[in-house]
Amino acid sequence: MSSPARVTVHVPTGPIPAALAARSPFAGKDICAEAGWELRAGSHRAMFDEDVWDVRGLADAPKSMIETVKVWNFSRIVNPRWRLTAKEYLFAAVVPQHEAVLTLPDAPRVPLKPQSCYGTVVELVHWLNFLTEQGLGSLQDVLQEHCDSWKEIRSYHTRHASQSHRKLQPGSLGHVIYPVKFLGLYSALFTAEGYRDGFVPWGKATVSEIVGKVWSPVNNTPPVPDEVFQPAVAAALYVVETMGPLVADLVDLARSQDESIVASGINKWSAERRQRLLDALEHHAREKLPFPRVEAKYIKVRLTRGWSPQDPLLEVNIRRVLQQSIGAENLPSFRCCWTRCGQGGKPPWRRRGSRRSTPATRRRCPARMIPRSWSRGRHRCHGTTSATCTPWSWGRAGWWWQRSAACARANWSSSRSTRRCRPRQWRVAPNGFAWEAS
Template identity: 45%
Template structure:
C-alpha cells in the first residue's frame, strides 16, 4: 500500500522558509536533510537532519516518517481527519527530538522479538519506561534518574502513535490499545505544571559579584581588549606558515643589533604561546632550556622584515649562541598588552593599575572569550532576554539612541522573539539600559561581526559563567580588584527570574546602587508600552506578580508584629494601626465554616491583600499610599493628583502615610553614624554643621521611636 504522503516535498508542505540553493528532502527518502531551511541562529547544527535510517524494521521506518510528517504538516487533509491529532505544527527542532525517540522506541520493539507495532502490549511500554528513566551513560549531567521534562519527550511518541493509528500504512497499535490508558503522558512522565515559576533565582552571593565583574569588564576593559584583539589578528594575518630553511648570513648584523637594543633598553623578548611550548617539549626540548619560551620566529621575522612566524629546530640552534645570553638577562614576555593603559581598580577607583600584564596571542584570544561571556551575562541580567533572543542578536541589533523629553536617551536592541512564536520567530525590540546596549556592540566588535552576522556565538550560559568566574577568580581578575565569584548554578532562566525578583523586591546591593532599579523598571515599562504583549511585557507581568506577592508578605509581617505588640513607628503609624484593628474586627465578626482554620487564613489574606495594594517600598520606610492628597512628596512637587508617590522626594519623618519598622533600623542608624562623623570633625565647615545637625537629630528621633516600639513589646513579653 502506498503512503498518502509519498513523493511530497517535506519542507514545502511544512511551509518552512528555504535557502535558494538548499536541499529539498522528499518523504520517500529515509534521511531528510534540513540544511536548506532558514533556521534561527541559535539552533544547534545537529538538529538540521531527520534520520530514519537507524530504524531496523523498514515497515516501522515508514510509520515513523508518517508520524513525523503529520506533526510538521498538521493541516494535511488526512491528518485533519484524525480527531486526536495535534493541530499546531511542530518545529524542526521538536521533530528532530521526536525522531530520535522514535528510533529508540521502534528498535526496542524489534529487539523484543516483535515484527510489528500491532504486537505491543502495556508490559512492553512499562519496561521501556523503566529502562529509559535512568541515565546509564555518563555525560556532563552525570548518571542517575532522567528528569520528568526529558521523560515527557521520550514517552510522548510512544503514546501519540495510538492517536495516529488510522494514518499509518504499514502497521500500528491494535485498535483497542493505548499505552497507559486513563493517564496523560505528563502523569506517566511525572511532569507537573506549576502555577508559579519553579526556576530559582541566582543566589545573591553569586549574582552580585557576577554582574559587578561583567559591568567592569564591559565598561572598563572592553574597548582595550577589543583594540588589542584586533591588533593580534592583524599581526597574525601578516605572518606566514612557511619556515626558513637556514639562518641567512646577510641578516646577522641586523639580528645582533636588535639583540643589543633589547639588552640596552631592558625589553623582554616575545614569549611563545603555551601550545607551542608543549609541542617543543614533545619534540624533545629540555624543560630548563633558556629558549623554550622564546618566540624565535617572531623575532627573526620582525628583524629581517620577513613573514616567518615559525622556525625549525635547526634554525633555532643556529640562533642559540646569540639568543641565550640575551634571554638570560631580559627574559620573555607576551607580545601584546605591553605598556598597558592604566585603569581604576574595581574595588578602589582612586587606585590606577595597568589593565593587563603582557599577553601572548592565545592569551589575548582567551581574554576575548571572557569578554564575550561578560557581554552575554550582562545583557541577560539587565534585560531578561532568553537564550534564543540573545542568539538572534546581530551587529545591526543596537539601534541608534533616541532622545526623549528632558534630554535623556533611550537605547533599543532589535532581535527576534522565538519562544511561543511560529517557526523562524518574529521581529522584536527591547528597550534596555545603556550598558546592555554597549555590551551588544562590544560583542559584535569582538566577534568581527558585520551587518546581519551574529553578535553572540551560541554557548550555554552556565558554560559562559564558568569561564567568567574562572578568570575573575584568577590572578588576572584579582589584580584588578574584582570580588571573587563563588561557585553556584547560573543559567539564562535563573538570570531572568533574578531580574524579575529584583525589580519586585527592590533590594539593596549592586542592582540598586550601580544599575539603579528605577532605571531598569523605567525601560522595562517603556518596552511594555512600546510593544504590548511583547517579551518585555511578559517580563513586566512577572515582575508585577512577584511585587504583589512580596508586598503581601511584608504586610503580613507588619500585621504579625502588631499582634506581637511591636507597633510601627513614624507619622503614619496611627493610621496603619487603625487599619489593622479594622481587619481584626472584621475577622471577629466573620463566622467561619467547617474548615475554620483554613477559611480564617484565607479571609485574613484577602483583607491584608487590600492593605498591601497601597504599599510602596522606600529605602528607609514603608509608604502606605492610600490618599494622594496626604502625600508630602506630591505636595512638595505640586502634583497632588498623581497616582504614585515620588520616591526621590520622600521625607518619611514628616509624611503622614509613612511608617518605620525594625527592618529600617540599620538604614537610620547608618545615617546617624555618618552624620556624627562629620559633626565631630573639627575641619568640617561650621555652616555645613548647622545644616547637618537638624538632619542628624531627626534621624536619631526615628531611631529612638523604632527602638522604643520594639522595646515596649519586649518588656510586655518579659512581664
C-alpha cells in the same frame, strides 16, 4: 531497578524497501520547502527519501542550535520498516498542514520547531530499537506494558553508573514520553506499520500526567536573599556591561586575523619572502617583542615528540609568526635566526595594561592599581567567549562569576554611601583577584 529481560533477535536491516518508500505520501518531498524553512544559497536540501536529513544550511536557525543538532540520523533505527515510520512521523510533526496530516483528527496542528527535531529523532531511535531488543517484529504487537517498562528504564540516570540509582525529576521525562505516545496519534498515516488501531499509550492522559509533573499556580521557589541576589546581579551586570564589549572586540580580532592571513605551502619560497621573515625576526629582536605563545597542550605534544625542555622555541607559536610575516605554515631552515631573537613567547591577546583601578581605589588610593587582566591564547579566547556570551555555560564557568563578583563588588561598594570614614582595605591574591577586606 532491574530492566526487563532482553533477547537478541535477527531483524532485517539495510535500506527501506523501495515499494514501501514509493507508497509514502511524503515520497520525494523537500523537507525545508514543505516546512517553510529558508536555506542559505548553495546549501544541501534534505529530502524525505534520505535516511539522514541534513539541514545545516538553515538560514534563520537559532544561535543555540549547533551544527551537530542539524543532522537528523534515522539510519540508526535497526528495523527499516520502522525507520520509514519514524521519518513519516517527524515529517508530519514539522508539516502539520500537509493534506495527508489534516485528515488525522488528533494530530497536533502546531509545527515542531527545528531545534526540537534532533531530540525527537534521538528518542525515536532509542524507543524503536528498544522494541527490537524486546523481540517485537511489528509495532502492532506493542502493549502498554512495553511503554511502562520503557518509562521506568528511562526514569533513572543513565550517563554515569554512580548516578544509576537516582531517579530523574518528572519534568525531565517529557521528551522521552512524547514520541512514544504521539506515534499512536498518527497510526492511520504510516505506510509500513504503526500501533494497532485505537491504541494510544496511556490513553487520554497528558504527558504531564504520565510523568507525574504537578503544576502549581504559585511559585514554590523561595525568594533569594539579598546577600546572595545582589552579588549575583552585580556579577551579571559586570559580565554584560564591562566584559561583553571587550570579548566582542577580542572575537572580532581573532576572526580578522584568521580571514586576513592566508597560509600557502612552503614550496613557494623566494628570496623576497625569506627577507621578509628575516626582517620580522630582526624586528622582534630589536624591539624585544615576545613571540606569540603556543597553547599549553601543544607544548606537551612537542615534549612528547622529543623537543628539549630547554629549547628556546618550545613555547613559540611558529605557525602564527610565519603566517603573519610571509603567509607560510612550515618552519624554514634558518632556526638560528629564530634562536638569536630569543624573546620567548606570550599569549597573543590581552587588554592594554596589565593593571586596572576601580572607582574605590582611585578615590582613596590613586597610586594603588589592582591587577585585573590576563593574557589570553586562542583556546582561552574561545573559553572567554563561551563563559561571557553563552547563558547555559555560566553555571559551568563558576570562576568567571567569582572574578566578576569581585570586580563588580568593587564598583558596587564605591557607589554606596560613604558617610562612614573607615578606609577600605583591599586584598590582592597572586592570581589577580581583588576583594575588600572585612
